Amino acid sequence: MNGKIAFFGGIYNNYLALEAAIADAHGRDISQIYCLGDLGAFGPHPDRVFPLLIENGIQTVQGNYDHSIGHALEDCQCGYTDPRDNHFASLSYAYTLENTSPEYRHWMKQLPAEIRFTWQNRSVLLCHGSPRKTNEFLWESTTSTAFLERLADEQDADIILGTHTGLHWHRRLENDRHFINVGVLGRPENDGTTNVWYTVLSVEEEEKTQGNSSVSVEFIPVRYDYEKLAREMEAENIPEEFIETIRTGWWTTCLEILPAKERRAGKY
Amino acid sequence: MLLQPTVPMASLDELWFQVSGTLCNLKCEHCFISCSPVNDTFGYLSYERVMRMLKESVELGVKEYYFTGGEPFLNRELVPMIEQVLKVGPVTVLTNGTVLKADWLKRLQTAEQNSRYSLEFRVSIDGPTPEMNDPIRGERTFQRAINGVAMLCEYGFLPIITITRTWEENEEDAILDSFRAVLKEHGYHRPRLKVLPRLKMGGEEKRTEGYTPLERITPEMMEGFDVSQLLCNHSRVVTDRGVAVCPILIESESAQMGETLKESLVDFPLLEGACYTCYQYGSICANPSSKKVEA
Numbered sequence: 134m135n136g137k138i139a140f141f142g143g144i145y146n147n148y149l150a151l152e153a154a155i156a157d158a159h160g161r162d163i164s165q166i167y168c169l170g171d172l173g174a175f176g177p178h179p180d181r182v183f184p185l186l187i188e189n190g191i192q193t194v195q196g197n198y199d200h201s202i203g204h205a206l207e208d209c210q211c212g213y214t215d216p217r218d219n220h221f222a223s224l225s226y227a228y229t230l231e232n233t234s235p236e237y238r239h240w241m242k243q244l245p246a247e248i249r250f251t252w253q254n255r256s257v258l259l260c261h262g263s264p265r266k267t268n269e270f271l272w273e274s275t276t277s278t279a280f281l282e283r284l285a286d287e288q289d290a291d292i293i294l295g296t297h298t299g300l301h302w303h304r305r306l307e308n309d310r311h312f313i314n315v316g317v318l319g320r321p322e323n324d325g326t327t328n329v330w331y332t333v334l335s336v337e338e339e340e341k342t343q344g345n346s347s348v349s350v351e352f353i354p355v356r357y358d359y360e361k362l363a364r365e366m367e368a369e370n371i372p373e374e375f376i377e378t379i380r381t382g383w384w385t386t387c388l389e390i391l392p393a394k395e396r397r398a399g400k401y
Numbered sequence: 402m403l404l405q406p407t408v409p410m411a412s413l414d415e416l417w418f419q420v421s422g423t424l425c426n427l428k429c430e431h432c433f434i435s436c437s438p439v440n441d442t443f444g445y446l447s448y449e450r451v452m453r454m455l456k457e458s459v460e461l462g463v464k465e466y467y468f469t470g471g472e473p474f475l476n477r478e479l480v481p482m483i484e485q486v487l488k489v490g491p492v493t494v495l496t497n498g499t500v501l502k503a504d505w506l507k508r509l510q511t512a513e514q515n516s517r518y519s520l521e522f523r524v525s526i527d528g529p530t531p532e533m534n535d536p537i538r539g540e541r542t543f544q545r546a547i548n549g550v551a552m553l554c555e556y557g558f559l560p561i562i563t564i565t566r567t568w569e570e571n572e573e574d575a576i577l578d579s580f581r582a583v584l585k586e587h588g589y590h591r592p593r594l595k596v597l598p599r600l601k602m603g604g605e606e607k608r609t610e611g612y613t614p615l616e617r618i619t620p621e622m623m624e625g626f627d628v629s630q631l632l633c634n635h636s637r638v639v640t641d642r643g644v645a646v647c648p649i650l651i652e653s654e655s656a657q658m659g660e661t662l663k664e665s666l667v668d669f670p671l672l673e674g675a676c677y678t679c680y681q682y683g684s685i686c687a688n689p690s691s692k693k694v695e696a
């Protein structure tokens with residue numbers, strides 16, 4: 134594979150952001166798009182996401198949500214620990230389960246837990262939360278570099294990409310190895326802006342790096358019609374708290390799972 | 402079939418420092434290792450010792466660090482230790498909040514701002530009123546701990562209030578609600594709470610009851626159980642006597658696992674009553690943000 138590749142994180146039923154991100158990627162000479170899972174939750178009309186992924190040939194990792202919905206389990210396995218967070222998670226899970234057709238549930242069931250390939254002579258590993266556990270949270274402020282080096286050794290991977298936490302970040306490791314959280318398209322990043330994020334990998338021009346190519350990681354903000362999404366969420370009776378996040382860019386739920394630095398960055 | 406339930410050591414993710422041993426300025430009735438101003442069963446860790454273990458831990462790829470005691474802030478080298486550890490990983494300090502000093506917090510605030518990692522404080526308070534807290538933790542400890550929380554907030558920290566559950570399950574929501582209200586009154590506007598089960602050991606064994614012989618993990622219970630729920634599957638604790646399996650069992654002879662971290666990375670038999678509490682409640686010592694959850 135050559136050239137630039139793009140990575141989408143959790144979609145959370147936000148098909149409008151997904152459409153916008155696909156269009157944006159098409160304008161950037163991207164050779165392949167991948168999605169790291171968690172297709173449902175939060176937003177309206179789950180079934181509108183799958184045709185976009187399938188028709189655009191987007192290879193997709195199975196997130197914990199997709200595993201749950203695919204197998205019609207009792208909960209989303211998101212891994213929240215707080216009763217209020219779990220309450221809201223269960224509302225959107227029930228809605229998504231009810232509104233996902235059997236055909237797509239079946240499709241989600243067969244998605245792989247990880248995808249590996251070679252790109253620009255580097256081994257790339259796509260997972261959902263962490264390579265060792267689908268729903269493990271790897272936050273930027275609570276994941277040591279030494280741990281990521283060990284993970285890259287154990288997994289024999291040069292570039293590891295995940296999503297799950299909802300916040301994008303990148304850590305450069307030794308020997309041009311990388312750990313990247315690609316962000317999510319499903320909801321904004323708790324920073325008071327309404328856009329969402331995806332990630333593009335490319336290789337730096339050789340002349341800049343004296344013969345050695347090096348990986349470059351770019352986080353791309355995506356603007357989309359969030360007001361339309363918010364109105365559709367209202368029409369579907371999705372909790373006000375979720376709609377507020379879409380309109381304001383501040384998280385109102387899943388807060389207790391955040392470490393100190395990430396929590397402090399938000400409003401609530 | 403296994404004769405005894407055993408936990409494998411999967412990977413050393415969290416390293417704990419029993420930095421003030423069993424020394425504490427308080428003498429809480431339910432303290433599971435019976436800490437007090439005079440209990441020196443375990444003593445302070447020296448700065449050099451912590452740095453040595455830190456070096457080994459980085460080689461092993463440790464993800465997060467915890468400081469506990471006793472009361473960690475009784476160790477006069479705690480602040481420089483935290484400053485050093487924050488250079489390589491995230492830090493959580495478990496404190497009773499009653500001995501905090503403004504100039505320490507100022508330094509720690511700067512250290513966290515200069516680090517890419519989080520510095521978390523967990524402050525133990527066992528009820529939303531002095532009437533509920535003080536009989537367990539000691540006279541005036543409620544007010545002193547609340548003052549500590551207010552001081553942490555002043556320096557920009559968002560402490561996690563840890564509360565040992567000494568009430569009935571059906572009272573929980575009401576108690577947590579009044580906790581949030583009290584904390585807000587004292588200037589803590591987005592209180593983070595974590596409820597812990599009682600560990601029926603040490604002081605708590607005398608206060609209420611100990612574990613019955615039947616409260617043990619059996620080999621059958623381990624079948625299909627997600628062992629990553631147990632701290633001892635991915636953590637170790639450094640004490641002034643060496644490396645022990647977990648911060649809960651430090652007093653048990655069998656919990657001592659050697660001098661180096663490397664030596665300590667072996668399977669452990671789950672024979673204690675406390676193991677039964679861990680089995681029931683999951684990684685009770687972990688922060689919410691790093692809790693292992695079943696896949």
Ligand code: SF4
Pocket residue numbers: 425426427428429431432433435436437470471472497525
């Ligand atoms: S419970 Fe904590 S504060 Fe209380 S005596 Fe034990 S170590 Fe000290």
Ligand code: SF4
Pocket residue numbers: 408631632633634646647648649650669671673675676677679680
């Ligand atoms: S007390 Fe808990 S953490 Fe310690 S060895 Fe027993 S199960 Fe493991």
